[in-house]
Amino acid sequence: MDKQELGAFLRSRRERLAPRDVGLPAGPRRRTPGLRREEVAVLAHISTEYYIRLEQGRAPRPSAEVLAGITGALRLTDAESDHLHVLAGTPPNRRRLHRRDVRPSILTLLDRLPQTAAFVTSAVFEVLAWNDLTAALMEDYALLAPEERNLARRAFLGPQHPDAPLYGLSDAAEFRHHVVMDLRGALARYPDDPAVTGLVDELREGSAEFTRLWERRDIQSAPTLTKTFHHPVVGDVTVDCDALALTDRDQNLVLYSAPPGSRDAETLALLAVVGADAGMTP
Template sequence: MDRQELGAFLRSRRERLRPRDAGLPAGPRRRTPGLRREEVAVLAHISTEYYVRLEQGRAPRPSAEVLAGIATALHLTDAESDHLHVLAGVAPNRTRLHRRDVRPSILALLDRLPRTAAFVMSATFEVLAWNALAATLMEDFGELAPEDRNLARRAFLGPAGPGTTRYAISDVTAFRHQVARELRSTLARYPADPAVTGLVDELRQAGPGFARLWERHDVQTTPTLTKTFRHPVVGEITVDCDSLALTDRDQHLILYSAPPGSPDAEALALLDVLGPDYVKASGPP
């Protein structure tokens, strides 16, 4: 517990709030910026004396329940609440759901990327948004139900039905290890999210493959630098794989590209011209 830093953080968050933000009257003789300490204490359902001691760096370690009350009283964001818990040396209460709404600027960016297959993936490996080249290289996710766009589910359970997939990847074993590691971390962040717990339970019950990896309790991930697709139109194509964290929503922007002038870049360019409808019309491999 970093008492001094915790106190300074609480003061800074308290002083930035205006009374009306907390539903309180401003009053004619308010001498300090933001809320008063006793107001925060009332809103957080703790004693004023204890809250004052927290800001002064003299209080014993607060419980997770006390910190949750303070976070609500001070209108902390998720990131600020997590930081508050870290400073107090207390694991945060995880009650929120993972986000599936994609930022509009990222949606616009997807279609502006030249000759790059790009898609946005949630914390549970669901493909949330994609551009035309991603649909051509991988699959037209728009024709699938949301649950069938989940790459973790497909890695262990296979495609939704006959003819629903037109691509294969060479690193499926490594990807399955990645899924198990990242889902364990996701579950730690969202233990009360039914979408997360439901997916983990489904994969554990489906067969020994995921359950065996899950019981290893691995969380350390290694970046995937390249990925090879076996495509029905252009054959084998190896692409550079870059994953950019969208930290505000706990999502990732996945980019597949190839070095300019390489055969793989030429194959991507051809797929970019053909589009997903051509690939669908060509039939399964």
């Protein structure tokens, strides 16, 4: 284990990331570039003290689980992850993990789509990035902790009544069924990813409805072409639904739009003016 080089490598990877890259608010003005050490520790699910000792070259050899958490927190590429394991003196972790980093070009695209609520979800329904109209139509995810941005968790374990429509959706039951089928596929693709297996276990333990649907073992659903949101500020709005697969990262770009000149398009335009303050509380 090369403790000094390991610490230097961790610092270099941490300093290249901005809070928005990992779904965190920028907060007050920062005196140094990159994420704070405590932010990395939270994202990696380890103690801040231990992470600080790693960067200072004073910690004992980290386990494979700790390295996996740090790899995800720092958004390391496969090559960077392998290098991290070499520095730590631990065999590279070849388990396949689902990706949470969004391509910069997609992040730019989100804000360039006119009158369209657009957001990116991971293989397990984490909302990774979104534009202002999504915040107005659904919720401002910047106000939520990363673990609270998971649509599967919010659909089955959220604060709303189990039978209540998530975000006022008219097809909440169909959406929950779709979530279960997609999670079954994700579990097959990432059987060793603790974030995937942990989410499925959490949902099975916490939701009888999820367990009932899970035991059906359905694996394919019909595409959803439209959705109707019962919005508390602007009333009902029906949108066309398109989910574009970002195959290189196993993510989806979800687009909610309305035909130009329609009443629903005018409602979306109104939401764009009202802004995130109009977003729903599920």
